[in-house]
Amino acid sequence: MAPVPTHLMKSKLLKARPAKTRLINEWPAAERPRERLLQSGPSHLTDAELLAVLLGRGIAGVSALDLARQLLARFGGMRGVLNAGHAELETLRGLGPGKSAALTAARECCCRYMGEKLLPGKTLSSPGDSQEFLLARLRDRPQEVFCCIFLDNRHRVLAFEELFQGTIDNTTVYPREVVRQALQRNAAALILAHNHPSGVPEPSEADRLITRRVRDALELVDVRLLDHFVVGDGTCVSLASRGLL
Secondary structure, rough: OOOOOOOHHHHHHHHHOOOOOOOOHHOOOOOHHHHHHHHHHHHHHHHHHHHHHHOOOOOOOOOOHHHOOOHHHHHHOOHHHHOHHHHOOOOOOOOOOOHHHHHHHHHHHHHHHHHHHHHOOOOOOOOHHHHHHHHHHHHOOOOEEEEEEEEEEOOOOEEEEEEEOOOOOOOOHHHHHHHHHHHHOOOOOEEEEEEOOOOOOOOHHHHHHHHHHHHHHHHHHOOOOEEEEEOOOEEEEEOOOOOOO
């Protein structure tokens, strides 16, 4: 068998090698996500660019931006990425414990940022003060969660508590326990909230019934029920605004 000429062997090897992907730090500064964030602000970055900043770096042949795009495609957007668990994230090549921990920490930072609106001592002067927090806290929960925001007589926050957890479409709520928690905190008023994992925030007949039962139980101990929010996918419905209190 005749030997293959050296120049042909080199040509075949070059064709077989994958094209080298440039590292982000080799890009022009105006194209790098981190530099663009610092120069223009985060609002000018795409979802993929923001995730790339969080990820820091990619792997051989895959930049952090490419990795971010793969994440968004696999999980259907930023919300899906930040809600994914460690095991799900780490199925993607290039996503190890360090990067998945960074994404989990980013979501928790978002929740705590919103949670500062309901820190003890904060005054709730409008429904919007609590709606953003409730959306961040409850919209992606896979089961129903029933919560209370306990307030003093000036509508300052005393505490936020998740009192009851249920299934995908039902939670058992005990008015007696709500009253006990209110008395324990010396609350003068409170706001109820629960989520609908279906994403549809329309109050059910069961929601209306438990609202009336809790309201009547609280009235016996001179505690006012100010509202009951039903949290869906991106929106809250106020039963007070519907005249259902």
